[in-house]
Amino acid sequence: MKSTLGLVFVLLGMFSLDLQAQTARLVHYQGTLLDSDGAPFTGTTDLHFAIYTRPMAQQPIWSETHRNVPVNEGRYEVLLGSENPLSLSFYEYYLEVKAAGTDQPAQRVPIAGSGFNYRMQFLFAAYTIVWLAIFLYLVTITRRQKKIISELELLAQSSSSQVTT
């Protein structure tokens, strides 16, 4: 009975999750560009995009340059992955934007990549481990208990049969 209890909620758990995972191929990005005085920039410029896995990483895992991006009142939008396809399979990324003709890159911005659906795998793993551990513990206790009880009965029987002989 107790082991089926464990089994039931392990199964119930597995039912309740969706395992679909998808990788993002294109990311629509909107950004702001200010000129060196801090005023919103208007015009066209080349923008270089790079994605890193950590805020301080030196090597980007992906990069792409968009030429002649129109910037209006400091606003622009691009479709990342249109020239160099993305296949992000990590969990969190940092996007760095560099405008042509400048040395300083903008700050790295965290973006959620395809991460969200991969998080389900982690959730499922954690969940399974917890219930599995509890289930195994329950089963171990029950099994040992049964074994001892049968041993006790055996001893009780043999001692009573000894008494009669």
Place this chain on the structure above:
Amino acid sequence: MTLYRKVAAILWKDLLSEFRTKEMIFSMLVFSLMVTVIFNFSFPPGSEFIDDALPGILWMTFVFASLLGMNRTFVYEVDKGCLQGLMLAPMSRSAIYISKLLVNFVFIMLVELTMLPFFSIFFHLDLLGIIWPLLLVVACSTLGFAIIGTLFAAITVNTRTREVMLPILHFPVAIPIIIGAVQATAALLQGQGWDAVWGWLRMIIAFDIIFLVVSLLTFEYIIEE
């Protein structure tokens, strides 16, 4: 006999027997020196990480040495049956605990005081400028190690794997002292004011008081037959 004289009696006995052979003190000292030298080799030569790591190195050395020393506290008592003799004598269990505690404290302090000049030399530290606060930190922390170490040594001397069991019991419980001692020493070495040091020292002293009380209350349950 007052408590004071009973404690003094056991203390004197243990100090005397140790000073005749000098086994424990000597091994603790050599061990500490070796550990210090090995720590030095774990860092690239001339690396600046060493300066930040120095308080840690100091205290890790002291912790390991003290564990070595405290292991021996009850070994003779149990192996040669002296413990029964002690317990038959008209003294309270607390007296036994306090005297053992003081023995451990004295020995570890001796090793630490001997090691400090070596540290000063090996790592180019000026310890004389901060010597009094440093000694205070060392004394309070050593007292803390000894308080729980003596209690646990009385336990582990009865276990199958004595030498290993004491660190396993001692380390997790001693973490507050280790953190406090390392940070207080770091504060002193970096020349931070007394307030910074006192913050950590306060915690160490609180730890000492709490666990002294707990040890005095529970020691009798360990050595009763």
Place this chain on the structure above:
Amino acid sequence: MQLQSRFERPVRAVGYLLLAAMVVNLYLIFFFAPEERSMGQIQKIFYFHVPCAWVSFLAFFVVFVYSIAYLWKKERRYDLIAHSAGEIGVVFATLVLITGPIWARPVWNTWWEWSPRLTLFLVLWFIFVAYLMLRGFVEDKEKAARFSAVFGIVGFLDVPIVYLSIRLWRDIHPSPVVREGGLAPDMWVAFGFSLFTFTLLFIYLLYLRVQLQKSEVALSDLKRQLVY
């Protein structure tokens, strides 16, 4: 000591209640509680990561109380309860240390952070394990009971001090802190129920484990009797 506990029937009822509670709990976690804005689905680990931590603390508290009780009254039953609680505590502390990094990896992009709570749990785990090891390595059962009772008391009293010292240590080395968002009311419902379910689970496991201890004692007593 009697083997057939008078708690047999109520405990079976608790078992069924527990099963029902777990089903309801699963529903609440995965279908009722809303998805958290910044972390997404992975935040739902919270609903069993934190209750596991709670059960660990509860288990350790039980160890503390029954250790004192044992030293005071010297009743074997108290020692068995302390031992069982210690074991269950290790199981749940291990689960905390496993689910913690699993939660941290997708969210903070790292397996381990020396955050005060996680570090405290690591230390707590060590103290629990040392407690169980002590029991295992002492030959005499009665001595083992006494020694582990003392260590249980010292260990438990140490935990808040360790937490305090870790917090103070962290304050001088601040590093990325988890954004502790508030919980929506529906989340509180799921969380509260989760706590309830896990507490019930703890009581149930504790009872079973103590029963097993009692049987083992009965068996060894019987064997010894038969030898003489």
